[in-house]
Amino acid sequence: MNVAIIHYWFITRRGGEKVVETILSQFPNADVYTLFYDKEQYGDYLKNHKVFTSILNKPFLIKRYQKIFPLYPIGVKSLKLRKKYDLIISSESGPAKGIKKPKDTPHICYIHSPMRYCWGFTNDYLKTVNPLLRPFLKFFFERLRKWDEITINNVDLYISNSYNVADRVKNFYKRESIVIYPPIKNSLFTQNTFSQFKKEIYLSFGAITPYKRIDLLVDTFNINGKTLVIIGDGSEKDSLKKKSKNNIKFVGNLTWRDIESYLAISKVLVFPGEEDFGMIPLEVMAYGIPVVAYKKGGALETVVENIENIKESSGIFFQEQTISSLNLAIDKFEENQFLFDKEWIKRHSEKFKEDVFIEKFNHAVKSFLNGNK
Numbered sequence: 001m002n003v004a005i006i007h008y009w010f011i012t013r014r015g016g017e018k019v020v021e022t023i024l025s026q027f028p029n030a031d032v033y034t035l036f037y038d039k040e041q042y043g044d045y046l047k048n049h050k051v052f053t054s055i056l057n058k059p060f061l062i063k064r065y066q067k068i069f070p071l072y073p074i075g076v077k078s079l080k081l082r083k084k085y086d087l088i089i090s091s092e093s094g095p096a097k098g099i100k101k102p103k104d105t106p107h108i109c110y111i112h113s114p115m116r117y118c119w120g121f122t123n124d125y126l127k128t129v130n131p132l133l134r135p136f137l138k139f140f141f142e143r144l145r146k147w148d149e150i151t152i153n154n155v156d157l158y159i160s161n162s163y164n165v166a167d168r169v170k171n172f173y174k175r176e177s178i179v180i181y182p183p184i185k186n187s188l189f190t191q192n193t194f195s196q197f198k199k200e201i202y203l204s205f206g207a208i209t210p211y212k213r214i215d216l217l218v219d220t221f222n223i224n225g226k227t228l229v230i231i232g233d234g235s236e237k238d239s240l241k242k243k244s245k246n247n248i249k250f251v252g253n254l255t256w257r258d259i260e261s262y263l264a265i266s267k268v269l270v271f272p273g274e275e276d277f278g279m280i281p282l283e284v285m286a287y288g289i290p291v292v293a294y295k296k297g298g299a300l301e302t303v304v305e306n307i308e309n310i311k312e313s314s315g316i317f318f319q320e321q322t323i324s325s326l327n328l329a330i331d332k333f334e335e336n337q338f339l340f341d342k343e344w345i346k347r348h349s350e351k352f353k354e355d356v357f358i359e360k361f362n363h364a365v366k367s368f369l370n371g372n373k
Contacts, residue, residue: 001086001289003027006079008094009036009047009065012233012253013184015279016112019044019161020091022183023110024364027089032081032226032280033099035075036065043162054078069117070140073098073147087369090155093276096102098151106358107154110361111177112274113165118145119172122212128210159361160276162298164209178364179275181301183357184282184325189350193288193342194264201227202330205259206280207272213294213321218244220323223360224330228270229262263287271299272321278302281315283367285349288342291315292329304348310339314348 005027007020024046032051039046054075061068072095079099081088083321087103090096093112101107117125120142126134158177160166169177194246208214221228228248230334241250251262269284269291279293285302293299295317303315310362316336318329333340 002028002083003030003087003089004081004085005049006033006088006090006096006099007032008034008092008096010042010051011035011036011038011062012207013042013045015277016093017042017045017184018093018279019110019112019182022357023089023361024049026358030089031085033079033081035072035079035095036062038062038082046092046326052079052082056360063352065197069144071214072144074176074372087365089365095151096162097150098147098156099154101154106157106369107155108159108365110159110161110180111165111169113160114168114209115144115148115171116140116276118148124211138341157362157364164301165276168276170293180360180364181352181358182277182279183354184286184349186354188283188286189346189353193341193346197264199267199337199346200265201229201262201267203232203269203284204232204271205230205264205269206271208232208237211273212237213274214240216321216323216326217270218248219246220330221245222324223323226325226330229266229298231259231262249337251360260287263289267337268315270326270330272326273297274321275299276286282352284350285314285345288345290333290337290340292326292333294321295319301351311341312344313340314345321361 005024010017030049032049036057037051037053043136055078056071056075069084076095076098081210087104088101088107090109092109094115098108118141129137133359152173158169158175160177160179161182163179164347166177166179176255186281204214204217206212206338225247230250231254233253266289269281269289271281271291271293274297275349281302293303293315304313305315305317316329316333318325
């Protein structure tokens with residue numbers, strides 16, 4: 001088949017991009033369309049595919065890609081399909097599904113979330129900006145939401161990355177979807193559990209942006225004095241680094257080999273944000289490492305807390321995004337940390353392996369296409 005893959009951007013390599021890479025492994029001749037593509041920063045992961053970018057793909061705009069969201073519809077409209085395709089697959093938590101397509105071309109959307117800043121989390125984003133700018137941002141968020149609404153029925157089949165997101169798709173888009181969890185690389189499950197290393201640190205791993213709530217981690221560990229290593233980069237990194245005490249270390253973006261050196265000495269991953277799904281906890285669980293997570297969103301589908309039998313748990317939840325609630329969960333973890341079963345945690349995370357995703361995704365595509373013939 002001639003297949004077009006549409007993804008919002010390829011700048012940093014995070015969960016959404018890893019999903020696209022797995023989908024591309026099933027369609028090795030697919031063409032890729034995207035708003036922004038920073039090949040130098042992203043790497044060679046798309047080297048075997050033709051990549052077509054929007055008129056927004058300029059160095060000045062790439063550096064500000066998250067701040068120029070009012071321009072996203074213009075960028076999508078500039079993405080013209082270069083040939084006749086048998087199938088369009090969009091990977092969506094931005095405007096990707098809005099690409100113009102022929103009426104007879106089937107369109108499957110693997111959706112990570114309806115755009116968070118337009119649907120359900122607008123106020124959370126507005127709280128992070130200067131109060132003087134909030135009315136302007138609110139206006140542009142509303143405009144983008146209205147544009148997003150008119151692209152909802154551009155999709156024939158929605159596949160949600162979690163039941164959490166499926167509920168959001170039903171609530172905001174008024175569309176049903178099937179659920180297929182994102183893929184966790186098979187190679188992660190061949191690693192050992194680092195049992196020979198001394199567990200010395202608490203670990204944070206992921207983008208340092210407002211909704212990830214790394215600010216809560218900094219405030220909490222400034223008080224409890226425990227050693228915290230924060231892997232990742234993002235808009236809040238510099239400001240949070242300035243307010244952090246010496247027990248908190250920011251190490252930036254790392255290669256996976258360097259990440260593994262920190263996994264080897266990690267007691268637990270601390271995951272304080274409300275995620276749509278959240279692949280990082282499962283990637284860490286693949287090494288037998290438990291998770292302290294906020295009890296909301298996608299974590300409810302990946303983290304198992306069994307206080308009566310810690311050996312069949314993959315983590316501990318905290319109830320509120322407050323310092324006191326997080327510290328209580330950390331204390332509970334420390335009371336039970338030697339009772340966690342690393343092998344049980346690994347087996348639990350294997351339910352989300354890449355092989356499982358590929359089997360379910362291919363079945364969904366074939367069933368959909370056969371039903372549309």
